[in-house]
Amino acid sequence: xxxxxNVSKNFAGFQAVRSVNLxxxxxxxxGIIGASGAGKSTLLRLMNLLxxxxxxxxxxxxxxxxxxxERKLRQARMSIGMIFQQFHLVLNKTVYENVDxxxxxxxxxKAQRQKRVMECLQFVGLENLKDxxxxxxxxxxxxxxxxxxxxANKPQVLLCDEPTSxxxxxxxxxxxxxxxxxxxxxxxxxxxxxxxxxxxxSICHRVTxxxxxGIYDTVSxxxxxxxxxxxxxxxxxxxLKKGGEADDA
Amino acid sequence: MPEILLQYQxxxxxxxxxxxVMVGVSIAAAILVGLPVGTLLYLCRKGQIYxxxxxxxxxxxxxxxxxxxxxxxxxxxxxxxxxxxIGTAIGTAAATVxxxxxxxxxxxxxxxxxxxxxxxxxxxAAISMGASGKDIIFKFLYVEAxxxxxxxxxxxxxxxxxxxxxxxxxxxGGIGDFAIRYGYQQFKTDLMMYMILVMIILVQLIQFTGTTxxxxxxxx
Ligand SMILES: Nc1ncnc2c1ncn2[C@@H]1O[C@H](COP(=O)(O)OP(=O)(O)OP(=O)(O)O)[C@@H](O)[C@H]1O
Ligand SMILES: [Mg+2]
Numbered sequence: 001x002x003x004x005x006n007v008s009k010n011f012a013g014f015q016a017v018r019s020v021n022l023x024x025x026x027x028x029x030x031g032i033i034g035a036s037g038a039g040k041s042t043l044l045r046l047m048n049l050l051x052x053x054x055x056x057x058x059x060x061x062x063x064x065x066x067x068x069x070e071r072k073l074r075q076a077r078m079s080i081g082m083i084f085q086q087f088h089l090v091l092n093k094t095v096y097e098n099v100d101x102x103x104x105x106x107x108x109x110k111a112q113r114q115k116r117v118m119e120c121l122q123f124v125g126l127e128n129l130k131d132x133x134x135x136x137x138x139x140x141x142x143x144x145x146x147x148x149x150x151x152a153n154k155p156q157v158l159l160c161d162e163p164t165s166x167x168x169x170x171x172x173x174x175x176x177x178x179x180x181x182x183x184x185x186x187x188x189x190x191x192x193x194x195x196x197x198x199x200x201x202s203i204c205h206r207v208t209x210x211x212x213x214g215i216y217d218t219v220s221x222x223x224x225x226x227x228x229x230x231x232x233x234x235x236x237x238x239x240l241k242k243g244g245e246a247d248d249a
Numbered sequence: 250m251p252e253i254l255l256q257y258q259x260x261x262x263x264x265x266x267x268x269x270v271m272v273g274v275s276i277a278a279a280i281l282v283g284l285p286v287g288t289l290l291y292l293c294r295k296g297q298i299y300x301x302x303x304x305x306x307x308x309x310x311x312x313x314x315x316x317x318x319x320x321x322x323x324x325x326x327x328x329x330x331x332x333x334x335i336g337t338a339i340g341t342a343a344a345t346v347x348x349x350x351x352x353x354x355x356x357x358x359x360x361x362x363x364x365x366x367x368x369x370x371x372x373x374a375a376i377s378m379g380a381s382g383k384d385i386i387f388k389f390l391y392v393e394a395x396x397x398x399x400x401x402x403x404x405x406x407x408x409x410x411x412x413x414x415x416x417x418x419x420x421x422g423g424i425g426d427f428a429i430r431y432g433y434q435q436f437k438t439d440l441m442m443y444m445i446l447v448m449i450i451l452v453q454l455i456q457f458t459g460t461t462x463x464x465x466x467x468x469x
Contacts, residue, residue, distance in 0.1 A: 074379040075379065077378065078378065078379040080377070082378075084374065086368075086370055089371075090389060092392050105381075105384055150378075153379075159377075
């Protein structure tokens with residue numbers, strides 16, 4: 001569960017997020033959509049205090065992050081996974097090591113870590129690539145490593161900042177499928193930031209629309225299913241043809 | 250073996266030994282002090298995890314001042330300090346003091362540069378995983394910057410060799426001093442040439458080793 005009370009953030013006078021109130025219940029997949037610069041990423045980064053709010057309170061998994069001391073905050077962050085558009089893997093670590101490091105931070109003994117790393121890699125279907133380096137992987141595979149890394153500490157919340165925005169449609173479907181599985185199998189609350197309506201509509205239970213740093217509205221939707229994200233080449237063709245006709249007219 | 254080398258072999262070996270001591274101590278200072286100072290420069294910068302304008306500007310200024318001295322003047326300027334630390338300002342041990350100071354200033358700057366090359370996102374990912382400052386440095390920054398750190402150290406070591414050649418002014422000895430005193434000042438041009446050759450081989454060897462290691466450990 002995540003609640004934001006009256007949360008604001010400004011960057012050198014620019015109000016990126018303005019007094020937002022938002023509650024996301026446990027096990028919900030919550031979409032955040034809006035134009036570029038609307039404040040989606042900033043709002044997401046406020047949820048694990050990657051950005052410190054100027055005002056307001058951030059409560060995640062029952063803990064008021066905004067009033068925690070540094071050590072407690074770090075512990076709380078271990079229960080909040082995060083993945084990014086650009087993956088942000090450690091390129092000098094193997095796939096295995098990238099997942100392992102997040103467990104090392106929590107001080108887990110080696111034997112247990114080994115077991116957990118392999119579990120996570122199996123979950124995202126990468127156990128065979130465990131000794132590869134990120135530079136040897138495709139974008140979709142890199143995002144899977146990032147997901148495995150975020151899952152390693154069994155988080156209750158997973159924050160996703162445009163996780164599919166640099167991937168092609170087929171790969172996007174794969175990643176969305178994994179996110180949906182994480183939600184269904186482990187009850188993880190997922191916050192999914194995207195500017196692609198297709199992506200948001202496919203798996204989200206509720207969607208917040210942002211504009212100018214504020215919440216325009218939050219609506220419940222019925223997830224359309226992942227197959228509705230267009231990967232069929234005929235869809236591209238149809239869209240191109242439509243564009244062409246518009247030009248002709 | 251040319252006769253002149255045999256004739257001077259004791260002095261040559263001693264001067265090589267002196268160079269090794271001076272450069273060795275410089276390397277130790279660079280790693281033990283320069284690496285932490287460079288890391289602190291990076292961490293205290295604006296927007297970094299331990300952002301601290303006072304610490305940053307102070308360190309930055311000191312490093313710049315040390316590096317802007319013509320090295321010979323730095324050696325002279327430091328004589329009182331050297332005397333305080335070593336007990337004398339003359340000899341190989343005394344020479345290691347100014348060398349260590351320039352080594353720290355030199356390498357810390359290169360460390361800072363290598364760390365700045367690590368993508369911001371990697372640090373953010375580390376923070377989001379709950380990493381402490383120490384974890385971020387050792388488990389993320391140094392891992393991702395390691396080939397830059399090695400290449401920087403290689404460049405630094407080659408500079409240290411060059412700096413060490415003028416330590417003759419305070420009786421530090423070394424290959425460079427030998428080449429000047431015996432080769433240049435006593436008009437034994439062939440001896441001077443041999444010593445230059447030794448330096449060239451040394452530098453080539455270090456550069457080759459550094460580049461090879463850096464390439465091997467770079468998986469990016
Ligand atoms: N660290 C920062 N310093 C200064 N301005 C920032 C910073 N981070 C974000 N901003 C500004 O805040 C506003 C909101 O940024 P944010 O990244 O949250 O938008 P977004 O909705 O995620 O956009 P996009 O779809 O382009 O990712 C933008 O105008 C951006 O320029
Ligand atoms: Mg964004």
